[in-house]
Amino acid sequence: MESLINVYISENPLSIDQVYQGAVNETCGGICLFIGTVRNRNKGKEVTHLDFETYTPMALKEMKKIAEQAIEKFGVKHVSIFHRSGYVGIKDIAVIIAVTSVHRDACFQACQYAIDTLKETVPIWKKEFLEDGSYWVGARP
Amino acid sequence: MESLINVYISENPLSIDQVYQGAVNETCGGICLFIGTVRNRNKGKEVTHLDFETYTPMALKEMKKIAEQAIEKFGVKHVSIFHRSGYVGIKDIAVIIAVTSVHRDACFQACQYAIDTLKETVPIWKKEFLEDGSYWVGARP
Amino acid sequence: MIHIKCFGIAKEIVDSELAKIEADKITVADLRKKMNADYKAFTQINGYMVAVNQEYATDDQIINSGDEVAIIPPVSGG
Amino acid sequence: MIHIKCFGIAKEIVDSELAKIEADKITVADLRKKMNADYKAFTQINGYMVAVNQEYATDDQIINSGDEVAIIPPVSGG
Numbered sequence: 001m002e003s004l005i006n007v008y009i010s011e012n013p014l015s016i017d018q019v020y021q022g023a024v025n026e027t028c029g030g031i032c033l034f035i036g037t038v039r040n041r042n043k044g045k046e047v048t049h050l051d052f053e054t055y056t057p058m059a060l061k062e063m064k065k066i067a068e069q070a071i072e073k074f075g076v077k078h079v080s081i082f083h084r085s086g087y088v089g090i091k092d093i094a095v096i097i098a099v100t101s102v103h104r105d106a107c108f109q110a111c112q113y114a115i116d117t118l119k120e121t122v123p124i125w126k127k128e129f130l131e132d133g134s135y136w137v138g139a140r141p
Numbered sequence: 142m143e144s145l146i147n148v149y150i151s152e153n154p155l156s157i158d159q160v161y162q163g164a165v166n167e168t169c170g171g172i173c174l175f176i177g178t179v180r181n182r183n184k185g186k187e188v189t190h191l192d193f194e195t196y197t198p199m200a201l202k203e204m205k206k207i208a209e210q211a212i213e214k215f216g217v218k219h220v221s222i223f224h225r226s227g228y229v230g231i232k233d234i235a236v237i238i239a240v241t242s243v244h245r246d247a248c249f250q251a252c253q254y255a256i257d258t259l260k261e262t263v264p265i266w267k268k269e270f271l272e273d274g275s276y277w278v279g280a281r282p
Numbered sequence: 283m284i285h286i287k288c289f290g291i292a293k294e295i296v297d298s299e300l301a302k303i304e305a306d307k308i309t310v311a312d313l314r315k316k317m318n319a320d321y322k323a324f325t326q327i328n329g330y331m332v333a334v335n336q337e338y339a340t341d342d343q344i345i346n347s348g349d350e351v352a353i354i355p356p357v358s359g360g
Numbered sequence: 361m362i363h364i365k366c367f368g369i370a371k372e373i374v375d376s377e378l379a380k381i382e383a384d385k386i387t388v389a390d391l392r393k394k395m396n397a398d399y400k401a402f403t404q405i406n407g408y409m410v411a412v413n414q415e416y417a418t419d420d421q422i423i424n425s426g427d428e429v430a431i432i433p434p435v436s437g438g
Contacts, residue, residue: 016157016158016161017157017158020157020176024176024178024232025178025232026178026179026180026181026231026232027180027181027182028178028180029177029178029179029180030175030176030177030178031174031175031176031178032173032174032175032176032249032252033172033173033174033175033176034171034172034173034174034245034248034249035161035165035171035172035173035174036170036171036245036360037165037166037167037169037170037171037172038167038170039167039168039169039170039243040167040168041168052359053289053290053293054359055287055289055333055336055352055354057336058333058336058337058352059359061336061337083359083360090167091165091166091167094359094360095359095360102180104175104177104253104256105253107175108173108175108249108252108253111173111249112245112246112249115245115360118359118360119357119358119359119360120357121338121357122357122359122360123289123333123352123354123357123359124357124358124359124360125289125290125291125355125357125358125359126358126359127290136290136291136294136355136358137358138328138356138357138358139290139291139327139328139355139356139358140291140326140327140328141326141327141328177438193437194367194368194371195437196365196367196411196414196430196432198414199411199414199415199430200437202414202415224437224438235437235438236437236438256438259437259438260435260436260437260438261435262416262435263435263437263438264367264411264430264432264435264437265435265436265437265438266367266368266369266433266435266436266437267436267437268368277368277369277372277433277436278436279406279434279435279436280368280369280405280406280433280434280436281369281404281405281406282404282405282406
């Protein structure tokens, strides 16, 4: 494990192994990973792919804040947050979060906190492409 | 995804990628993985390695029950439970649990339920090797 | 002149990655009023935050020319 | 004859993977009594479960010769 926090945004496919190798720690017994993948249907419509737009420097800052908060709140050792940008196909990975802790309860709580907070605060926008059009998720009433 | 439940006990290293490939599903948006690794210290003593003994046919049955209960209780789509047997070194993976669900809250809850229950019911025994001896974890007062 | 980065639906509304406001100094509240007046469509979305120098800003915060300003429509990462 | 698989600390106590009880039919409770009498060390550990045909058994359950029986000391997987 190189550092306590890794945050990363990439146009290329995310590697679970890379995230895992950065998260595993010989002083810790548990790693909780959340992997968000692209569903083929949403609200009854067929989805063809997503496109993620990112305000990258601010997004990385906000991801770092989430990791710091998770470490402080739950006493975990390590938090990694990796997010895709650009075109992401069905079944592909949009986000990976890894939390490492000495005991396992904390890593579950911190991992869920991280993904919940990411969806509220990190400046990343998802455009969902359906067979008959596309829209920015959550933008309109 | 080939089936709703995968349970597996192996003397060889567990592959996160293999577990992930069996868990990912295009109708689902989230996968929660728990990876249990071997810590280098326990109760203030240095651990050199573990040795897992398994009552394999019964352990697989109990693992399957946990997966079925997790699917029923939390409405998740898929549960994989992989466990090592035999010699497991420091930082190596002892157990991987993967839970796939349409929405993310359920996969966290079901994954935590699965590891908590595994530690209570599955007939697998951990012998911890320290520098100055070894003992069966949890066996004695 | 204040330059405003626009993302997601904001980029579509402004039809550009960058909007401009003729001012050297303006509060976030006044920037919202100006943007909503220049582009009515901003009043029809689920609101937006304003970021100044890559931090979420409150309505009373003052923006100076040269600050990095961005319109942050509802985020939807993950 | 009833054969009893022994795991973990039970294997160490019995000093074998298999214990034997001279009986064709016995309750789980009586099997416990017999084992605890034959091997006092069983009374010094954190208890154990008995599995019959790969399922956890209750004390009143009857074991027949030919059943697969196992002593399950406190598990510690994961």
